[in-house]
Amino acid sequence: MKKLQTLFLGVLVIIAVLFAGVLQLKKQTGMSGAETVNIYNWGDYLAPDLITKFEKETGYKVNYDTFDSNEAMYTKIKQGGTSYDITVPSDYMTQKMIKEHLVTKLSADKIKGLANIGPAYLNRSFDPHNQYSIPYFWGTLGIIYNDKFYQKTDVDHWSKLWDQKFRNQLMFIDGAREYLGVGLLTLGYSQNTTDQAKLLEASAKLRQLKPNIKAIAADEIKMYLADEEGRVAVEYSGEASEMLAENSHLHYVIPQEGTNVWFDNLVIPRSAQNKKGAYAFINFMLRPENAARNARYIGYSTPNQAALKLLPAKIRQNQAFYPSQAQLRKMEVYQDLGQKKVQEYNDLYLTLKIKK
């Protein structure tokens, strides 16, 4: 019994020591100190050398945490207990966070370099006049095809996806908005449609697409297309640029009816502890040379026009990733439709997935 008691005590002591260690570590990395900037970003969504450069220039220490979905980030920030100074929500989530007062209004006089951002990327419906957010990267939803099996004219309209030649070949990104959005676009409706009749019409149309669907998947699509397991997919331009780098037979096309355009934005959460550091980071990222460096590392499209000039012509002139302003105007941002409509979209999507 004595031995057991000693063991028990020993365990308690170890727990105490570890706990003290954690506290000490926290103090050193400064979870809430004024000298650190806590950045909460998507995984691998900032060139690592830029972090070093920022630290050297400003003297701040960067604490970089990652998330893998808007919803995961939103839930964590909403529940509190965090002190992130910068986070990077997508458009509809930016809108939702503004609505729920989770982000701070930016003071224009503290931001330097906003003029570098192209006018087509500012003043979008999710944040009019960019009072709360600064665009970080943007992109589109489009079709990737392998030129060994198909050609560009096979996929230049959304309606062509219904063609017999894609039977059991099409891969689709796993998302209710994306799936129903393509149905709505094909019928000529807005991707933010809330009219139930139109949604039902789109879902009936998508029922007929089912025989062409090989798989509904997420990040794995990248691998499937690069390995030619899949020959054609509906995916985001960001993912597409990674696939194209791996397999030269792949091409990215934006169908002529237009598509969804998305923006990931820098915002300062209300719970931020180091707002000065957050502004310093935003200004740092707005500088053309830094934005250009980041765009080359990530491979997504930058909204920073001054940075674009620093990129090689091959990237700059690529219509698939930097479409013309006229094309851009035809594209829609997903808007936050409110919980009820989101539920309706997802119920329709689930039904489409279940029914053969």
Place this chain on the structure above:
Amino acid sequence: MQKMRSLFAVPYALWLMFFVFAPIALIVGYSLMDINGHLTLTNYQDFFSSSNYLLLTLSSFWYALLITLCTLLFGYPMAYCLTHLKHRDLWLMLVILPTWISLLLKAYAFIGIFGIHGGVNQFLGLFGIPARQILFTNFSFVFVSAYIELPFMILPIYNSLVEIDSSLIFASYDLGANKWQTFTKIIWPLSLSGVKSGIQAIFIPSLSLFMLTRLIGGNHVITLGTAIEEHFLVTQNWGMGATIGVVLIIIMLLVMGLTRQRKGGS
């Protein structure tokens, strides 16, 4: 002494409290709330009046049943053979070994094996059989799930087989029973407890496999797990997600009840 003993129980009591009872209570609590946090039974009404959810429940149940049957069909003979081998411990370790590897890694490996240009199709190609679609079929989903769960069927069966007193088997032969009779009258009934724990260990997790439905099934196979993920992450309707969770818990209790070990033989 008594006091000391109850002190030792504190960590376990706390553990049960925080990691077993509290989460279940939370799930039940959430399932009784609508989106605005009001107390209601609408989630259950929605669940049982929606053909989608009933279909999902049915298909989850069906696939879990298939997976359990497959593992039992392969697992029992394997466990039986294991008990007759010379280096049992080594073989047993080889059975356990795959469980040390992350489930995701194994799933990704199967994507490579089952792919159009993967190992299976290349092998079939040697005999002039053209490459076929194996990934994203119901077969591949059941196969991979059964492969991943197999060790959890073999282990309990093996343990119950090893515990059988060999003198019982000798006695059976002495009394003139043949091999088949010995198996059906002696070995099978005595290993039943292992089979039951194996079924419990596989059927329940199989109800809500959701990574595999996407990775291997390409979302052609949809289970309740898919719906739960969607409700918690996309639609933010935690109430509905929790309701599906409660339904899963009830199915689990039913399975436990059906496979209950009867103590003190009847």
